[in-house]
Amino acid sequence: KNEVEQSPQNLTAQEGEFITINCSYSVGISALHWLQQHPGGGIVSLFMLSSGKKKHGRLIATINIQEKHSSLHITASHPRDSAVYICAATLNQFYFGTGTSLTVIP
């Protein structure tokens, strides 16, 4: 049983499209992280949320604590957004989703 479920597993989009990646969790949490990992590259933390919504450039992350659900949105997607996006729920330890592999085609 996975404490954190992500969807979709794979996503291909045309440049400029609006993208949504979903994350549902079954455990109680103190925070939810969104991470980005480029092929062969390290991991970058995009957002850490405990409630509401955060925005950074073209990226928006939201969380609904009651529904145990978070979303990562990318507006006006670009080929450089191609990466694996991973959500992680934390409460004393980290529970990771399996990741969403995003490919943005020019």
Next chain:
Amino acid sequence: KAGVTQTPRYLIKTRGQQVTLSCSPISGHRSVSWYQQTPGQGLQFLFEYFSETQRNKGNFPGRFSGRQFSNSRSEMNVSTLELGDSALYLCASSPGDANEKLFFGSGTQLSVL
């Protein structure tokens, strides 16, 4: 500011050996956490250290251990290596409060033959 530094970058060991990995956090960061990443299991949490004390722990066997020094640098040790321990081992640092953004190192790629 220098980022999180992990050494070595690559490591090859044989079954039964032990290995020690090192992680130097961003200056001023007091929390260091360790993760294992494999193609099959994805990312998994190993443990977190804060001010030289293990604060949180994942579900790994006792062969996996760690420690943190007074300068916040951390080491992770795996004893009696198994083939399944082949993975990318990542560490991350944060200033120290429980819910803060993490800064990841580039990882150590461990291959067990």
